[in-house]
Amino acid sequence: MRHRRVARLLLVLQGVAVAVPVPSLADWNFSGSNTVRVDSYRIRGDERHSPYGQEGTFITNDIDLSLSGDLAPGQTLKFDFAGTVTDSPYRSDHTGLVPEAMRLSYDNATAGLPFRVDLGDQNVQFSELTLNRTLKAARLTVRPNSGSDGRSYWASTVIGSDGQQWRDFDPEENLYYGLSVGMQDQRLGTYSFNLVHHSESGLEGLPSLSQWAASLTGQRQFDIAGQDLNVRGELAYLHGDSAATRHLSAGERPDSGYGVYVQIDGRSQSRPVDYRLRYDRYSDGLGPGGSSALAGSEALLLEGGWRSERDVELRGRLQRSRTELGSANPITTDSAAVSLSGPLIPGDRQKVRGRLDLSRQQRESADDSVSVLAQTAQGSLIITHGARHQTRLNGAIATVDDRGQSGVERTTRQLAVAHTARIDLAGIDLTITPGVSATEIETEDAEMTVGPTLAIEATRDRERLILELGQSRIDAADPEADVELSRLGLRYEIQRGRHAFGVDIDRSLREPEAGEETDSWHAGMYWRYDFGKDANGVS
Amino acid sequence: MRRKIAALVAAGLLCAGAAQAQAPVDKAVVRQAVEQVLRAWNTPTLGHWLAADFAERDRLLAALSFDVPPTARLRVLSIGGIQLLEQERGDGVLRSLVSVTVRAQAEWEDLQQGFQRREGTAEYVLRIVREVPR
Numbered sequence: 001m002r003h004r005r006v007a008r009l010l011l012v013l014q015g016v017a018v019a020v021p022v023p024s025l026a027d028w029n030f031s032g033s034n035t036v037r038v039d040s041y042r043i044r045g046d047e048r049h050s051p052y053g054q055e056g057t058f059i060t061n062d063i064d065l066s067l068s069g070d071l072a073p074g075q076t077l078k079f080d081f082a083g084t085v086t087d088s089p090y091r092s093d094h095t096g097l098v099p100e101a102m103r104l105s106y107d108n109a110t111a112g113l114p115f116r117v118d119l120g121d122q123n124v125q126f127s128e129l130t131l132n133r134t135l136k137a138a139r140l141t142v143r144p145n146s147g148s149d150g151r152s153y154w155a156s157t158v159i160g161s162d163g164q165q166w167r168d169f170d171p172e173e174n175l176y177y178g179l180s181v182g183m184q185d186q187r188l189g190t191y192s193f194n195l196v197h198h199s200e201s202g203l204e205g206l207p208s209l210s211q212w213a214a215s216l217t218g219q220r221q222f223d224i225a226g227q228d229l230n231v232r233g234e235l236a237y238l239h240g241d242s243a244a245t246r247h248l249s250a251g252e253r254p255d256s257g258y259g260v261y262v263q264i265d266g267r268s269q270s271r272p273v274d275y276r277l278r279y280d281r282y283s284d285g286l287g288p289g290g291s292s293a294l295a296g297s298e299a300l301l302l303e304g305g306w307r308s309e310r311d312v313e314l315r316g317r318l319q320r321s322r323t324e325l326g327s328a329n330p331i332t333t334d335s336a337a338v339s340l341s342g343p344l345i346p347g348d349r350q351k352v353r354g355r356l357d358l359s360r361q362q363r364e365s366a367d368d369s370v371s372v373l374a375q376t377a378q379g380s381l382i383i384t385h386g387a388r389h390q391t392r393l394n395g396a397i398a399t400v401d402d403r404g405q406s407g408v409e410r411t412t413r414q415l416a417v418a419h420t421a422r423i424d425l426a427g428i429d430l431t432i433t434p435g436v437s438a439t440e441i442e443t444e445d446a447e448m449t450v451g452p453t454l455a456i457e458a459t460r461d462r463e464r465l466i467l468e469l470g471q472s473r474i475d476a477a478d479p480e481a482d483v484e485l486s487r488l489g490l491r492y493e494i495q496r497g498r499h500a501f502g503v504d505i506d507r508s509l510r511e512p513e514a515g516e517e518t519d520s521w522h523a524g525m526y527w528r529y530d531f532g533k534d535a536n537g538v539s
Numbered sequence: 540m541r542r543k544i545a546a547l548v549a550a551g552l553l554c555a556g557a558a559q560a561q562a563p564v565d566k567a568v569v570r571q572a573v574e575q576v577l578r579a580w581n582t583p584t585l586g587h588w589l590a591a592d593f594a595e596r597d598r599l600l601a602a603l604s605f606d607v608p609p610t611a612r613l614r615v616l617s618i619g620g621i622q623l624l625e626q627e628r629g630d631g632v633l634r635s636l637v638s639v640t641v642r643a644q645a646e647w648e649d650l651q652q653g654f655q656r657r658e659g660t661a662e663y664v665l666r667i668v669r670e671v672p673r
Contacts, residue, residue, distance in 0.1 A: 031563055049654035051614060051646055064621065066563065078561070082620035090642065091617045093660075100620030100640060123624040123636065123664070128594075134624070134638055134662060276591070292594035303591075319597050335597050337586075357583060361601050374604040378583040396583050400605060412609040441609060445650050449610065474648055481650045510654060518654070 032065030032531040039088060039504075039524040046516040051508055058088030065531065074110035079103070080120075083166075099166040114143045124158050124290075126180040129236035129259050130194040130213045131290035135160035135176065136169065150186035155179070162289070173201050176290055182217075189220030198289035206247060211240030213288040226269045233262040242287030244295030257285025259293055275304035284326035296325040311349050312342030331370060333363045344381075353382045371403040388422040392435075411442040418453070431457040437472075448475045451485075462495035482513040500528040561626045564635045564667060569621050572665055573639055577613045581645075590666065611647035616658070618642075624664070631673045637665045 040057040043050045064082040071077055083099040084091060092098045103120035118139045125132050137160020144153050157179045161171040175198070182192030194215045202208040219232035236259040245253045259282040267274045278301040280293070287295040299321035307313045319335045337359040343349040357378040364371045378396040385391070394416045402408040418435030438450040451472030458465045468489040476482055486509040493502035504524040511517045579585045581603050589596050619640035626635045644658040 033566070051644070051654075051656055053656075053658070064566075068561070080622065082622060084619070088617075091619070092642075101622040101638075103622070121622055121638070123638065134664070294595065294598070299597075301597075321597065333597070333601060335601070357586075359583075361597075361604055363601065363605065372605055374601070376583055376604070398583070398604070398609065410609070439610060447650060474650075476650050478650070483648060483653075485648075512653070515653075 028067055028069040030065070030067050030531060032063070033528055034531075035062040035526055035528040036060070037062070037524055037526040039090065039522065041090075042521040044519040046510075046518045049510050049512075049518040050520040052090075052520050052522065054089050058086065058090070060084055060086040060088050060091050072110070074108065076105075076107045078105045094165070094167045102166065114145075116141045116143075122160075124160065124176075126156070126158075126178060126194040126196060126290075127192065127215050127217045127234055127236075128261070129234050129286075129291045129293055130196045130215045130288055131158075131176060131178055131180075132292070133162050133176070133290050135162050136164050136166070136171075137161070137176075146183075152184050153182070154184075155181045172199075174289070175199050178290075189218060191219075192217045196288070196290055200243075200289065207241075207250075209241040209243060209246060209289070211238055211242065211288065213238045213290070223269075228267045228269060230265040231263070233260070235260050236286065236288070236291075236293075238286050238288055242285050242295055243289055244287035245284060246287075254283075254285030257283040257287070257295065259283065259286040272307045272309075273304065275302075277302055294323060296327070297321060297323045298325060308342070310342065310346065313340070315339050329365050329367050329369065331363060331365045333361060335359070335361045350384050352384075355380045369404060372400065373403065374398065374400045390420045392416075392418050392420070409443070411440075413440045413442075414438070428458050428460045431455075445477050445481075447477070449473070450475075464491075464493050466491040480514045484511040485509070486511075498530045500526075500530075502526050502528075561623060562633060562635075564621070564623050564626075564637055566621050568667065569637055569639060569665065570618050572667065573618055573641055573663060574615055576663070576665070577615055577641070577643060580613045581607050581609070581611050607645075608647045608649070611645050613643045614646055614656075616642040616644060619660075628671070631670060633669045633671045635667045635669070637667055639663050639665065 037060040038057065039060070041052045041055050043052060043055055047055075062082075062084045064080075066078070066080045068076065068078040080101065080103045081099070082101040083097065085097050086092055087095045101121045103118065103122060105116065105118045107116040108114060116139075118137070118141075121134065121136055122139060123133075124135050124137060124139065135158070137158050139156060139158040139160070141154060141156040144155075146153055157177075159175075159177040161169070162174045162176065164170065164174065176196055178194065178196030180192055180194045182190065184190045194213075194217070196213045198209070198211050198213065200209040213236060215234050215236035217232070217234045219230070222229040222231065238257045238259075240255065242254065242257055259280075261278065261280040263276065263278040265274070265276050278299075280297070280299045282293045282295055282297050284296040286293060299319060301317070301319045303315070303317040305313060305315035315338070317335070317337045319333075321333050321335075322330050323333070324330050337357070339355065339357045341355040342353065344352040344354050357376070359374075359376045361374045362372070376396065376398040379394070381391075381393040383391040383393075394414070396412075396414045398412045400410045414437070416435060416437040418433050420431060420433045423430045423432070433453075433455040435453045435455075436451070437453060438448070440446070440448045449472050451470065453471075454467075454469045456465075456467045466489070468487075470485075470487045472485050474481075474483045474485070486507075488505070488507040490505040491502070493500055502525070504522070504526075506522040508520045509517065510519075576585075576588045579588055585603070586596075586600055589599070593599075619642065622638045624636040624638050626633065628634075640660065640662050642658070642660045644656045646654070646656045649655050
């Protein structure tokens with residue numbers, strides 16, 4: 001019942017906002033586009049192994065538009081819409097008219113109490129631990145005059161729903177309402193208090209959820225010992241149901257939790273060095289619906305970077321995270337990564353550039369039932385031969401070793417080489433990139449995938465053609481499991497004035513050593529019309 | 540004009556500044572960015588695209604290392620509504636926070652079960668930074 005009242009309030013707020021005065025048409029800025037597409041999908045052979053789940057021809061009309069105007073000095077009205085009319089299952093779960101994004105914003109900076117109203121799809125960032133989601137919502141933000149230079153205050157209240165589509169919109173399924181108040185001061189920093197209620201209707205086999213999350217945030221910059229430091233943090237408390245413990249029986253579920261993070265970003269004033277230190281801890285009972293914080297976890301991160309005058313950059317990252325802290329068997333993941341990049345010839349920074357990335361991740365449970373180690377080494381070289389030729393080499397080795405199960409180890413080796421040549425052919429800017437790639441996976445069932453690739457891009461004036469070809473063969477330990485794969489992709493677009501016409505063609509051919517082949521085609525055509533950029537051009 | 544594109548998970552405090560006129564974001568650039576980021580999925584280069592403050596960055600990269608078949612790649616089926624969430628100017632750049640709804644599927648060859656695909660729709664939040672005249 002309470003949720004129904006809230007939903008009614010949402011509608012009332014919409015009615016109030018729509019009632020603001022509308023400027024004359026000449027004052028509007030108006031832009032957008034309409035795209036009509038026809039796509040056809042065909043499969044021959046074994047349909048189970050096709051990338052396309054459904055054959056047929058489908059029609060789609062995408063439209064997006066943006067309108068904005070100044071009602072008076074300091075008063076701005078803006079409306080955005082994006083949606084489609086389609087019968088394509090590749091475009092939407094729905095058929096017919098599908099509104100995808102709608103937003104109406106009104107900002108009044110000259111009122112006695114400056115305010116802003118946002119209705120529809122919007123990014124609501126109260127704080128990391130309370131509400132940080134893209135919602136379909138109604139939000140009112142006021143900005144009282146502080147009366148002192150360099151200081152501002154705000155208060156923002158929101159009611160909205162997450163994970164929803166405008167078709168079948170049911171705000172009660174996943175509803176937030178909340179309040180954020182704060183202060184920003186050039187000298188003292190930025191501080192806020194946030195309070196958010198979140199409710200979800202019951203999912204299959206899971207009870208409904210109702211929770212309150214409250215937090216205090218702070219952020220301040222310091223200049224200490226030649227270092228520019230930015231310190232920020234948040235302390236949060238949750239009362240009610242946690243999404244993380246929703247599956248437990250009523251007696252086992254904690255009814256409250258806390259969370260905290262502190263982060264220091266720093267930069268040396270005299271050296272090209274930057275660094276970050278961050279600590280997070282979230283108790284089992286913390287699981288705000290509007291946050292990505294992981295309940296029952298703790299993490300410590302240290303990362304830093306250095307860039308020399310010769311454009312050499314070195315970055316490193318260390319993290320230890322512990323999860324499932326409330327269980328008898330918490331899991332610890334240690335991560336370390338380092339990357340080095342820059343020119344390899346001191347006299348010519350662009351001639352040969354290289355990059356090396358090394359990373360190591362180890363995941364272990366307290367009782368050693370989980371013990372997995374992953375290591376990756378990746379290197380790349382870019383060799384530029386004048387203005388028209390470039391060669392790229394990429395190589396990587398990755399190993400994953402499940403120490404809990406003897407003999408379960410996977411080693412992946414990848415190598416790719418490609419050369420790009422740019423040619424001016426009778427006014428056509430032609431780019432040709434032939435290459436070859438190979439991937440070897442060593443497990444109990446080793447396999448090798450190798451094959452050539454070719455990409456051609458031709459552009460002239462307002463025309464563009466892209467052709468991509470690839471072929472590969474998977475050699476498995478069992479010859480019966482060998483597979484040949486071929487793929488083709490073609491994109492062409494021509495623009496004339498406000499009109500653009502295009503064609504997309506994709507083909508995937510799968511030829512297994514044993515069994516039936518699969519030949520899958522997608523062909524699409526479209527016409528896009530761009531609306532005027534200025535209101536005066538709109539008739 | 541050079542453009543830098545980086546994925547982002549929004550973090551930080553509520554910014555409640557006065558409204559400013561927003562410059563439209565080139566949708567072709569957004570589509571190109573989505574395709575570049577998704578092409579890097581399950582490759583060692585994905586980390587270069589994730590913002591330093593991407594929530595659960597290390598968990599995502601660990602999950603790809605430990606749990607996803609190494610040859611799995613994403614195919615973009617369709618790119619839906621593109622929405623400009625926020626925009627700010629400063630220091631010769633225009634930073635736009637853009638939300639894009641993408642229908643994509645992971646595809647890989649399984650030696651026992653043949654070709655595999657898993658389809659899903661997700662919202663991606665991109666930070667697009669464009670150099671503008673000061």
